[in-house]
Amino acid sequence: MSHIPVMLDHVVEHLAPSEGNVLLDGTFGGGGYTRRLLAEANCRVLGVDRDPDALKRADDIVASYGDRFTLLPGCFGDLDRLALGVSETKLDGVVLDLGVSSFQLDQADRGFSFMRDGPLDMRMSRTGPNAADIVNSADERDLADIIFQLGEERESRRIARSLVQARKATPFETTLQLADAVENAVGGRRGKKTHPATKTFQALRMFVNDELGELARGLCAAERALKASGRLVIVTFHSLEDRMVKTFFADRSGKTEGGSRFMPQVEQTGPAPSFETLRRVTAPDTAEIATNVRARSSRLRSGIRTDSPAWDVEIELPVNLPDLTEFA
Ligand SMILES: C[S@@+](CC[C@H](N)C(=O)[O-])C[C@H]1O[C@@H](n2cnc3c(N)ncnc32)[C@H](O)[C@@H]1O
Numbered sequence: 001m002s003h004i005p006v007m008l009d010h011v012v013e014h015l016a017p018s019e020g021n022v023l024l025d026g027t028f029g030g031g032g033y034t035r036r037l038l039a040e041a042n043c044r045v046l047g048v049d050r051d052p053d054a055l056k057r058a059d060d061i062v063a064s065y066g067d068r069f070t071l072l073p074g075c076f077g078d079l080d081r082l083a084l085g086v087s088e089t090k091l092d093g094v095v096l097d098l099g100v101s102s103f104q105l106d107q108a109d110r111g112f113s114f115m116r117d118g119p120l121d122m123r124m125s126r127t128g129p130n131a132a133d134i135v136n137s138a139d140e141r142d143l144a145d146i147i148f149q150l151g152e153e154r155e156s157r158r159i160a161r162s163l164v165q166a167r168k169a170t171p172f173e174t175t176l177q178l179a180d181a182v183e184n185a186v187g188g189r190r191g192k193k194t195h196p197a198t199k200t201f202q203a204l205r206m207f208v209n210d211e212l213g214e215l216a217r218g219l220c221a222a223e224r225a226l227k228a229s230g231r232l233v234i235v236t237f238h239s240l241e242d243r244m245v246k247t248f249f250a251d252r253s254g255k256t257e258g259g260s261r262f263m264p265q266v267e268q269t270g271p272a273p274s275f276e277t278l279r280r281v282t283a284p285d286t287a288e289i290a291t292n293v294r295a296r297s298s299r300l301r302s303g304i305r306t307d308s309p310a311w312d313v314e315i316e317l318p319v320n321l322p323d324l325t326e327f328a
Contacts, residue, residue, distance in 0.1 A: 002030060002103070003029055003030035003032060003101040003103055004032070004102070004291070004292045004294070004295075005032030005033055005097075005101040006097060006235055006251055006284065006292065006294065006295045006298045007235060007282065007284055007288070007295065007298060008032065008033065008036055008289075010282050010300050011033055011036075011038060011095055011097075011233055011235065011300070012037065012040055014231060014233045014282075014300065014302040015093040015095055015231050015233050015302075016093075016231065017037050017040050017041040017043045017092075017093065018041050018043065018092075019041055019042045019222040020042070020043065021041065021043035021044070021092035021093060022043070022044045022083075022087050022089055022090075022091050022092055022322060023037055023044070023045050023046070023091065023093040023094070023095070024045070024046045024047075024048065024079055024083055024093070024094045024095070024222075024225070025037070025045055025046070025047045025048065025095055026048045026076030026079050026094060026095065026096045026218060026222075027048070027049065027096050027097045027098065028047035028048060028054050028055070028057075028058065028071070028075065029049065029054055029057075029097065029101040029103070030054070030057055030101055030102075030103060031047065031057055031058055031061055033095055033097060033184055034047050034058075034061060034069065034160075034305065035061060038061070038064075038068060038069060040063050040270075042068075043092075044067075044068050044069070044070070044087075045065075045067070045068065045069050045070075045258065046070045046072055046083055046091075047061075047069065047070070047071050047072065047087060048072045048073075048076050048082055048085065049073070049076075049080060050073070050074060050075045050076075050124050050125040050279070051124045051125060051126075052073065052119050052125075052126060053103065053104075053107075054101065054103070055071055055073055056140070057103075058071050064300045070086050072085075072086065075125070075217075075218075076096055076214065076217075076218040076221070077213070077214045077216075077217030077219070077221060078221065079094065079218060079221045079222060079225055080221040080222075080224045080225035081221075083225050084225075089227065090225060090226060090227035090230065091222075091225045091227065091230055092226075092227065092229075092230050092231070093226075093230055093231045093232075093233070094222040094225065094226060094230070094231075094232050094233070095233045095235075096215075096218055096221040096222075096233075096234050096235070096236075098154050098211065098215065098234070098235060098236050098237060098238075098241055099211070099237045099238070100112055100124065100205065102294065104124065108175075109121075110122070111130070111131060111174075111175050112173055112175075112201070112205060113175060113201075114176070114178070114179035114195055114197045114198070114201050115195070116175065117174055117175055117176040118174065118175050119132070119173065119174060119175075120132040120135065120173060120175055120177070120178055121159070122204060122205045122209070123208055123209065123239070124209050124295055125209075125248050128208075128324070128328060129208065129324065129327035130204070130208060131178075131204045131208050131326050132171070132172050132173055133159050133327050134146070134204060134207060134208060134327055135163060135167065135172045135178060135204065136167050136171045136172055137327060138322070138327070139156060139164075140160050140161060140164045141160075142321075142322045143160040143163060143164065144156045144157045144159070144160035144161075144209045145204045145320075145321060145322075146203050146204065146321055146322075147159055147160060147199070147200050147204075148203075149319040149320075149321060150202065150203035150204075150206040150212075150240070150319065150321070151199035151200055151201075151202050151203030152199060152239070152273055153199035153200060153203065155185070157214055158185055158186065159182055159185045159186065159200055160287075161185075162181065162182075162184065162185035163178075163181055163182075163185070166181050172199060174267070175201075176184070177200075178197065178200070179195065179197040182196055182197035182200045183195070183196045183197060202238075206238070207321065207324065208324070210324050212240060212241065212244065212317050212318070212319060213273045213312075213317065214282070215241055215244055216238055216244065216314070216315035216316075218231075219234075219244075219245070219248045219315060220311075220314065220315060222309040223252065223274055223275070223305070223310040225310065226240055226303075226305040227305065228305055228306060228307035229304060229305060230304070230305040231302060231303070231304055231305070232275070232302060232303050232304075232305065233300065233301075233302040234300070234301055234302070235298055235299070235300050236298065236299050236301075237294075237297050237298055237299075238297070240318050240319065241281065242281070242299045243318060244302070244317075244318060245301045246281070246301060246314065247315075248315060249275055249277045249301055249303045250277075251313075252273060252274045252275040252303070252311060253273045253274075253275045253277050253303065254272075254273040255277070270314075271307060271308065271309070271313070272306070272308035272309075273306055273309045274282065274305065274306055274308050274309070274310055274311055275303035275304065275306060276303065276304050276306055277301075277302070277303045277304075278302070278303075278304065279302070281299050281300065281301055282299070282300040282301070283298070283299055283300075284296070284298055303310070
């Protein structure tokens, strides 16, 4: 199955590509956004992805657009450094479409899906500790915290206890082994429409790929890389991500009630707004959700860079979790 780009028309409208622009697609995936941007205006697109498989899907774009397209393997948390290596000017636009692609979900051997049996992996970049490393070695409390905070799973404690018991007999190696263990832990499907392991899988995927950390770094990197009037467009699929993006734009545009959440004490003398926001959140319409169920939980937020310097303020994560490097 291929990947259907989410809110594609809205992304183009918010990025407003025009002749001579240098745009960065920080989540190249199947190249859905990149292809449309290149067709929309005589611009240049830098396509970033941390998944080596995604980068193999760019051949037709290179053939059609030549040096208007540059592929950059890496993480969007580093996007300013990646862009600096290939573009002499700052960027006119950055788009991030978070999470995983349908290509990744559908490929059993990537280990993202509880519907397909494969190795319990879930690493987008195929490097670092994988999901099995976490499930087999995290202590019960950390495991429960990961599942609760990133999956918003109310049964997290019960699931963690059960996984820690089960791994003593047989360490977890496959996706279906984990899906079955979670289902047993919560006492079966009990008439639920979604699989009982949905939230646990989401939480592990987000943890293994440090997705919230990457988002925090990516927002700040885009703030540094964009030129004045450049646009930043973010599509999220998770309430924690949307909250981070919303807070970022509210803080950076000086709209946070009572001043910046991070710098209330310097409200009067704090940094000048580095973004201006035009619209509130954009959600997909019912027609899009009917044809692409993946779009259901998506939210788009955007901002336009002012000419003030990037803030020297890191973004606080909304969760407190063990360090991924502990599992390396
Ligand atoms: C939802 S898909 C993007 C789909 C794309 N917009 C399209 O229309 O085809 C997300 C992609 O971003 C990549 N990705 C996720 N987080 C990343 C990160 N921090 N750095 C670089 N790539 C990332 C994933 O590997 C995946 O290929």
